[in-house]
Amino acid sequence: MIKLTPAKEFQFPINAECINPDVLSGKTREEIEKLKIWEGNKPKKIGELFKVEENRTENPLEKEAAITIHGNVSKARRIGADMKNGEIVILGDVGMHLGEEMKGGKITVHGNVDSWAGSMMKNGTIEIHGNAGNYLGAPYRGCSEGMHGGKIIVNGNVGTEAGAHMKKGIIKIYGSAGQFVGFRMCDGTIYIQKDAEPRAGACMTSGKIVIGGFLESVLPSFTIDSIKGKVKIEENEVAEGPFYLFLGDRVEHGDGKLYVFKTKNPHLSHYEKYL
Amino acid sequence: MELLIKNGFVFDPTNGVKGEKMDIAVSDGKIVEKVNERKAKKIDASGMIVMPGGVDIHCHIAGSEVNTGRLLRPEDHFKDFERKTSTTRSGVGYSIPSTFTTGYRYARMGYTTIMNPSMPPLEAKHTHEELSDTPMVDKASYPLLGDWWFVLEYLKDGKIEECARYIAWIMSSTKGYAIKIVNPGGLEAWGFGHNVSSIDDQVPCFCITPREIIRGLCKVNKLLNLPHTIHVHTNNLGKPGNYQTALETMKCVEDLYDGNKPAIHITHCQFSAFKGDDWASLQSGAEEIANYVNTHSHVTLDMGQVIFTDTTTMTADGPFQYTLYELSGNKWVNHDVETETSAGIVPFRYRRKRYVHAVQWSIGLELALLIKDPWKIFMTTDHPNGGPFTSYPKIIAWFMSKKAREAALKRINPRARSRSLLPTIDRELNFYDIAVVTRAGQAKALGLINKGHLGVGADADIAIYNVNPEKTDPSRKYKLVRRAFKRAAYTVKDGKIVVKDGEVLKHVEGATMWLDVQSLEPAKITDDVKRRFREYWTVEYENYPVTEDYLEVSNPIPIKACV
Numbered sequence: 001m002i003k004l005t006p007a008k009e010f011q012f013p014i015n016a017e018c019i020n021p022d023v024l025s026g027k028t029r030e031e032i033e034k035l036k037i038w039e040g041n042k043p044k045k046i047g048e049l050f051k052v053e054e055n056r057t058e059n060p061l062e063k064e065a066a067i068t069i070h071g072n073v074s075k076a077r078r079i080g081a082d083m084k085n086g087e088i089v090i091l092g093d094v095g096m097h098l099g100e101e102m103k104g105g106k107i108t109v110h111g112n113v114d115s116w117a118g119s120m121m122k123n124g125t126i127e128i129h130g131n132a133g134n135y136l137g138a139p140y141r142g143c144s145e146g147m148h149g150g151k152i153i154v155n156g157n158v159g160t161e162a163g164a165h166m167k168k169g170i171i172k173i174y175g176s177a178g179q180f181v182g183f184r185m186c187d188g189t190i191y192i193q194k195d196a197e198p199r200a201g202a203c204m205t206s207g208k209i210v211i212g213g214f215l216e217s218v219l220p221s222f223t224i225d226s227i228k229g230k231v232k233i234e235e236n237e238v239a240e241g242p243f244y245l246f247l248g249d250r251v252e253h254g255d256g257k258l259y260v261f262k263t264k265n266p267h268l269s270h271y272e273k274y275l
Numbered sequence: 276m277e278l279l280i281k282n283g284f285v286f287d288p289t290n291g292v293k294g295e296k297m298d299i300a301v302s303d304g305k306i307v308e309k310v311n312e313r314k315a316k317k318i319d320a321s322g323m324i325v326m327p328g329g330v331d332i333h334c335h336i337a338g339s340e341v342n343t344g345r346l347l348r349p350e351d352h353f354k355d356f357e358r359k360t361s362t363t364r365s366g367v368g369y370s371i372p373s374t375f376t377t378g379y380r381y382a383r384m385g386y387t388t389i390m391n392p393s394m395p396p397l398e399a400k401h402t403h404e405e406l407s408d409t410p411m412v413d414k415a416s417y418p419l420l421g422d423w424w425f426v427l428e429y430l431k432d433g434k435i436e437e438c439a440r441y442i443a444w445i446m447s448s449t450k451g452y453a454i455k456i457v458n459p460g461g462l463e464a465w466g467f468g469h470n471v472s473s474i475d476d477q478v479p480c481f482c483i484t485p486r487e488i489i490r491g492l493c494k495v496n497k498l499l500n501l502p503h504t505i506h507v508h509t510n511n512l513g514k515p516g517n518y519q520t521a522l523e524t525m526k527c528v529e530d531l532y533d534g535n536k537p538a539i540h541i542t543h544c545q546f547s548a549f550k551g552d553d554w555a556s557l558q559s560g561a562e563e564i565a566n567y568v569n570t571h572s573h574v575t576l577d578m579g580q581v582i583f584t585d586t587t588t589m590t591a592d593g594p595f596q597y598t599l600y601e602l603s604g605n606k607w608v609n610h611d612v613e614t615e616t617s618a619g620i621v622p623f624r625y626r627r628k629r630y631v632h633a634v635q636w637s638i639g640l641e642l643a644l645l646i647k648d649p650w651k652i653f654m655t656t657d658h659p660n661g662g663p664f665t666s667y668p669k670i671i672a673w674f675m676s677k678k679a680r681e682a683a684l685k686r687i688n689p690r691a692r693s694r695s696l697l698p699t700i701d702r703e704l705n706f707y708d709i710a711v712v713t714r715a716g717q718a719k720a721l722g723l724i725n726k727g728h729l730g731v732g733a734d735a736d737i738a739i740y741n742v743n744p745e746k747t748d749p750s751r752k753y754k755l756v757r758r759a760f761k762r763a764a765y766t767v768k769d770g771k772i773v774v775k776d777g778e779v780l781k782h783v784e785g786a787t788m789w790l791d792v793q794s795l796e797p798a799k800i801t802d803d804v805k806r807r808f809r810e811y812w813t814v815e816y817e818n819y820p821v822t823e824d825y826l827e828v829s830n831p832i833p834i835k836a837c838v
Contacts, residue, residue: 096581140349140350140353142348143350143353155403
């Protein structure tokens with residue numbers, strides 16, 4: 001197992017795509033220290049920015065991991081980008097594009113992450129025990145290649161446009177979500193245990209969004225379909241209702257499913273007369 | 276500076292050189308009989324192919340629609356980027372690369388002359404600004420004149436000679452090179468939300484038909500002695516059953532052929548060769564078109580080959596682009612350019628497993644292989660509509676090797692494969708034919724006297740590819756050929772070595788060619804014409820022309836007109 005500790009407080013963005021189990025596995029400490037990493041516009045070596053140690057630990061949080069990072073790396077971008085195997089555990093905050101286009105393996109963060117975590121991911125798991133920024137699992141601006149698979153679990157809150165352009169996979173948010181959750185999603189599941197800001201599911205064509213808390217308003221391009229007692233989130237996980245089921249977004253001729261928890265949203269009861 | 280290219284296998288179809296081992300001498304940017312062997316810089320081209328620099332007759336590389344495409348597609352940029360080096364500038368983009376990258380990528384493939392085929396006269400300044408920023412290649416642009424209001428009015432009244440004088444004026448004032456006609460009449464109709472469905476439909480408000488526009492401009496082209504023919508994007512492009520429209524378009528100018536120079540160029544013909552009643556019954560109309568072209572000499576074509584990749588479609592054909600948006604549901608841009616033309620942009624992905632896309636792929640190659648005379652059909656992808664120009668080496672491999680075509684056929688939609696004519700075609704092009712379809716034929720069709728050949732006096736634009744025609748069998752070793760054409764061993768532009776082993780050595784500016792058409796009697800710019808500019812155009816008459824100092828490197832070609 002490789003343990004990385006930031007050698008200093010970073011001032012400039014670090015492009016850390018080499019912090020990836022596929023790259024580091026099988027290398028000795030000396031080899032890892034010589035790997036190239038960009039700090040701002042200057043090429044550096046990992047050894048100059050991080051203290052690299054090889055150690056075994058009995059700490060259950062990081063026991064299985066191939067790489068652990070101890071400390072604040074909120075300036076480091078693209079950690080675990082393109083990774084296929086192995087596990088990264090980060091004890092601290094982490095920067096943008098965590099696990100971008102990830103194809104397998106697992107990333108666990110005991111801290112907050114910045115925007116575009118799990119952007120365009122294909123498979124694997126990202127577990128975030130703090131909050132996540134904007135564009136969780138979403139592609140870059142203009143791109144329509146959203147999440148193609150895998151799982152993202154956030155125990156805190158997330159920013160805007162979580163799961164935009166999602167095509168497959170699941171995002172579970174145990175806090176609340178910002179505006180435009182599931183924007184233009186085509187398939188897959190997004191579960192929000194707490195509240196969501198408005199415009200949930202805008203332009204969605206298929207897929208499932210489940211909101212377990214308060215939602216100020218449903219977009220006018222959604223129509224009410226029925227009231228459901230419970231919703232399946234994934235294997236062995238069911239959200240207990242009752243839920244209003246809305247279909248949309250009709251603007252895009254979509255029939256995505258938007259479930260909104262009935263008990264916490266009495267202001268939506270006027271939809272019931274259309275049932 | 277003097278240069279001597281020694282011992283290469285030279286393919287120069289214009290001068291009938293078929294792979295003979297010879298030396299090419301260059302002095303002051305021109306090809307000469309001989310140079311002082313001791314003083315000249317030497318390139319050892321033994322075991323390599325020497326060809327004239329590539330010429331591309333049709334590729335959208337500059338102008339407002341290309342730039343709007345760049346703005347529309349940030350996702351086209353972030354995965355394909357080139358870093359700055361000591362000689363080259365940085366750039367981004369795959370299907371719509373930035374101007375500098377466009378120039379470098381063409382030069383790396385050995386191309387030295389490219390034609391930007393659609394320039395709304397109103398956007399001429401923007402187009403020339405971008406062309407001036409496209410290095411390494413000589414270039415020119417075709418103004419869109421098929422739906423220009425003045426043209427429609429003069430042709431409606433049958434005033435061919437006056438129309439010709441106006442076109443002479445517009446050609447010089449927009450710094451254009453040839454008459455481009457896109458969906459004649461349809462673009463004017465699109466201003467009212469309509470389209471025309473055959474070449475005998477009436478254009479709203481103008482009492483004229485597409486047939487009259489095409490014939491009228493073909494006559495104008497002849498009166499003005501323009502070096503290229505009219506460059507036509509047919510009506511009904513991209514609609515099943517449109518091969519008949521393409522045939523009618525070719526037939527309608529049959530009688531205007533004078534026996535030596537073609538009368539019409541049908542561009543990206545693949546998109547106009549669909550047979551069938553709807554998308555489900557779509558079939559290839561390549562055989563019918565090829566049969567017609569094989570028996571007639573008044574027409575040249577370019578392929579518009581489809582490549583299975585993610586690309587951006589952009590044409591001046593607004594109604595077609597709207598149809599494409601409805602089919603794909605992608606983001607889109609559509610634009611009505613005042614009194615002149617329209618335009619549209621839709622990102623598009625051609626998938627080999629989709630029946631329609633696979634049929635399109637097959638049509639392009641069928642056209643190129645069924646038309647027997649390589650001087651009549653040229654290799655293009657209608658960049659970026661069928662795919663980016665960087666895929667040309669792939670197409671060359673498909674041309675030269677049945678095995679390469681079979682490998683590609685194996686992976687396409689099975690229904691399209693079973694209907695494709697490609698398995699029945701055994702023809703394989705040789706290096707000489709490749710030199711025709713990629714440079715000599717295109718230069719001849721464009722009337723470029725100094726390009727596309729290696730005769731004495733020609734511009735010293737030369738491409739050298741590292742493949743030995745004596746030792747390599749391209750039909751078996753097609754991957755080697757593909758690699759060689761992807762990265763030219765040397766590209767020489769105006770006598771300077773600009774690329775070596777696929778790396779750009781030197782950043783050079785290319786010239787912008789334009790026609791300085793001298794009519795016997797200049798166009799009458801009456802107060803009425805100026806009034807119309809004031810009333811109908813957003814630009815005043817005085818601000819409309821592009822002045823010569825606007826071009827970075829200007830290369831006017833004087834033309835004596837008959838009117």
